[in-house]
Structures are given as structure tokens and as C-alpha cells.
Amino acid sequence: MFKFRPAFFxxxxxxxxxxxxxxxxSARRPFxxxxxxxxxxxxxxxxxxxxxxAEAEQIAVDRDAVLGQLSQxxxxxxxxxxxxxxIEDPSLRIGAVNVPVDSLxxxxxxxxxxxxxxxxxxxxGGTRELRREQMEYRASAADAAAIDxxxxxxxxxxxxxxxxAFVARAGDLLDAEKDWVEQLRRxxxxxxxxxxxxxxxxxxxxxxxAMLREQRMDIDRDRARQRAQLAxxxxxxxxxxxxxxxxxxxxxxxxxxxLEKRLLDHPAQVDMERRIEAANVAxxxxxxxxxxxxxLDFSYGFRSGLDGTGESRSDLVSAVVSVDLPLxxxxxxxxxxxxxxxxxxxxxxxxxxxxxxxxxxxxxxxxVAKQTSELEAFYASELLPLADQSVQAALLGWRNDRAGIDExxxxxxxxxxxxxxxxxxxxxxxxxxxxxxxxxxxQP
Numbered sequence: 001m002f003k004f005r006p007a008f009f010x011x012x013x014x015x016x017x018x019x020x021x022x023x024x025x026s027a028r029r030p031f032x033x034x035x036x037x038x039x040x041x042x043x044x045x046x047x048x049x050x051x052x053x054a055e056a057e058q059i060a061v062d063r064d065a066v067l068g069q070l071s072q073x074x075x076x077x078x079x080x081x082x083x084x085x086x087i088e089d090p091s092l093r094i095g096a097v098n099v100p101v102d103s104l105x106x107x108x109x110x111x112x113x114x115x116x117x118x119x120x121x122x123x124x125g126g127t128r129e130l131r132r133e134q135m136e137y138r139a140s141a142a143d144a145a146a147i148d149x150x151x152x153x154x155x156x157x158x159x160x161x162x163x164x165a166f167v168a169r170a171g172d173l174l175d176a177e178k179d180w181v182e183q184l185r186r187x188x189x190x191x192x193x194x195x196x197x198x199x200x201x202x203x204x205x206x207x208x209x210a211m212l213r214e215q216r217m218d219i220d221r222d223r224a225r226q227r228a229q230l231a232x233x234x235x236x237x238x239x240x241x242x243x244x245x246x247x248x249x250x251x252x253x254x255x256x257x258x259l260e261k262r263l264l265d266h267p268a269q270v271d272m273e274r275r276i277e278a279a280n281v282a283x284x285x286x287x288x289x290x291x292x293x294x295x296l297d298f299s300y301g302f303r304s305g306l307d308g309t310g311e312s313r314s315d316l317v318s319a320v321v322s323v324d325l326p327l328x329x330x331x332x333x334x335x336x337x338x339x340x341x342x343x344x345x346x347x348x349x350x351x352x353x354x355x356x357x358x359x360x361x362x363x364x365x366x367x368v369a370k371q372t373s374e375l376e377a378f379y380a381s382e383l384l385p386l387a388d389q390s391v392q393a394a395l396l397g398w399r400n401d402r403a404g405i406d407e408x409x410x411x412x413x414x415x416x417x418x419x420x421x422x423x424x425x426x427x428x429x430x431x432x433x434x435x436x437x438x439x440x441x442x443q444p
Contacts, residue, residue: 051234051242053161060157060233067149074142081135085128093117097301107305113316117299124291124324134281141274148267153233155438159431160230165245166427167223170420174216177416181209184408201404208409247426250373251433256366259440263362264355266439272351279344286336290329295322362439369432372425379422387415 098111106112185205191197231239297320303313394411397403
């Protein structure tokens, strides 16, 4: 049976506050359900998941317009390769032959006829096969250029990711230092108020805080700039959810000789090699023009009327073969061959120069990675512990009135700069490894 309970009913042990709170919660439940049904209260939305480096690289690759263009170029070259290897379409001829002008009678003269013919041209030598081979080389060059572009995009995203990791970690160091500087400034003010400190100590502590704020402003500007550049590759939405950012660990270095050998298979090198091969085929094509092309012309003539004996005139069939005569090749075919060979030599020289350039970049990146890794280890093992010890010593001396606050501020400043330099070395080492990966890393 339903029992009515008045509002002033009190359960045993209930306080007035708990009673009112319980009544309010029970009253809110149906009202909250109504609001949710009507859409007046916002539902809890799940947090947006972060974006990993691998996902960011894939998004940048998918969005890159140059990669799309190279892919379409490769497809177009292969389609042209098939088309250029085919025999040219035949020509159809239809007409009236030897029609008398005075009467336009098709049966008045013996040579008057309606003629239907087909003409087919055949290129000289192996022109069709060479054209197809040339287009295939160009398509392969576009494929290699696309792989090179993909590696460039990945390297650029990794660089931005590393720079954002650096500014994030540097910002954390500055935030931690900010709390310490504020405590030091309050301590200096307290000492000055009690007559134990000086106004100069307060000023020095305030200058330390101001310098820290300036560094923080620089870090914030760098972060905004790196975010904007990342948005260029990922788009605004994906750039906003990118992260968390972290500096990669030191993967170690392979020998320079192994990397230089692997550099020979770099996609940019393959691109140049395929273009050189296409240029050599162009020279062979120019040579083919010294050979004669030929053409077959077949026609059938329909004649009407009767001959002198009263019989119907016979139809006529014609077959003609035409052959090119490249007799004057000195100023045409020979010069085309010379021009094609010059183009091939030019590409070869560019290839050699480009190979030297890439090899120089590899040596430089390898040296930077080696030196920064060694210096990073020296900072971690020697300088960072020494910086912490110097801060503790300066702080202890200031508390015991054996040193001024300027020594504490200086020690903390040196310790902070040491940590930031160690962080910068880690970032530079990662950037150098990205260059090595682009030049001599595993190909996708």
C-alpha cells in the first residue's frame, strides 16, 4: 500500500541538511531526465584522442598535392607508353576519279570510277618499341620522384614534431623554474622587510623573474610558429589534436661507409638514372629516323557503263607502296641525334653533381649526429649533476649568510641554461638522424 510521507517527516538519525539534500536530489532526477530528453543539458563528450607521429606522417602524405601530381604523371606516362607503341590508325579514301567536266557522267569515259581506298603508314625500324621503352622509363622516374617526395614530407613532419617536443619540454623547465623564482623573490622581500636583506637582492630576484618571463614568451612564439607549419601539412583540425610530443631516443649510428653505399639507391638517384635512360632511348629514336618509313595504299575503283563490245566495264584495283628516302640527313636526322646525345650527357653531369651533393649532406648529417650524441652524453653525465650541486651550494651559502642572492640567481640561471642546452642537443641529434634516414634509411 502506498504511504504518504509529509515533507517534514524525519528519518531516525537524519539531520535537517541531509534531509533537504536528499529531497533536492530526488526532485532533480526526473527534471534532469526531462532536460536531457529535450536536449537542454549538454551530454558529456568524450575527450578527443591525440594524434601520433605515424598518423601525422600518413595524413601529411595523403594531403600532399605534389605526391598526387607525381602519381598522375606516372599513370599518364604508362598510358602513353601503350598508345605510342601502336600502329597509326589507317586512312580511308573515298572519291570520284577522272570524271568528265562537261557532262559529269560517271559512265561516259572508261577511266571514270568511284574509288574507295585504305592507306596505312608504318614507322621506321623499331620506333614503336623505343617509344614505349622511353615512356616506361619516364614513368619509373616519376615513381622514384614520388618516393623521394614521400620521404621529404615525412622528414618535414618529423622535424616539426621534434621542434614542438623541444618547446614543450623547454616550457616545462621554465614553468618549474618560475615557481622557484617566485619563491626566491618572496623570500628576498621577506628578508628585506625584516632587515636581513638588501634592496639589491630584491631587484636581482625580480630581474631573474623578468628574464624567465621573456624566455617563456620566446618559447610560446616558437610553439605558435611550429604549430602553424604543422597545420600546413595536416590541416588545422589534425594539427590541433597532434601530440603528445616527445624527443626520440638516440638510435645509434651505422658506419658512414654503409650509409654511403645505401645512398646510391636513394629515390632521387633512381629518378635521375631513369631520366638518363629515357634520354638515351631518345637518341636511339633519333637514329631510327635515318631508316626509311613506308606506307601501303590500297584502293578499289567501281566503274559503270559498257565498253566498246557492249560488256560491263571491269572494276579496277590499285596497290601502292611508298618508301621514305632520308637522303639529306646531315642537317636533320644527324643533328637530331647529336641533340639527343647532348641531352643525355647533360643529365649525366647533373646526376654526378647531385650524387656529390647528397653524399656531402650525408657526411654532414652523420658528423652532426655523432658529435651531438657525444656532447649530449657529456652533459647528462658531467654537467647536469654539477649544475644541480652548484645550485644547492649557492642556496646553502645564502641561507647561512655566506653568499649573496646574486650567486643563487646566477647558479639557477646556469643550471637552467645547462638543461636547455642539453635539451637542444637532443633535438639537434634527432634532426640529424632524420636527415640520415631520408638520405640512407630504409625505403618505404
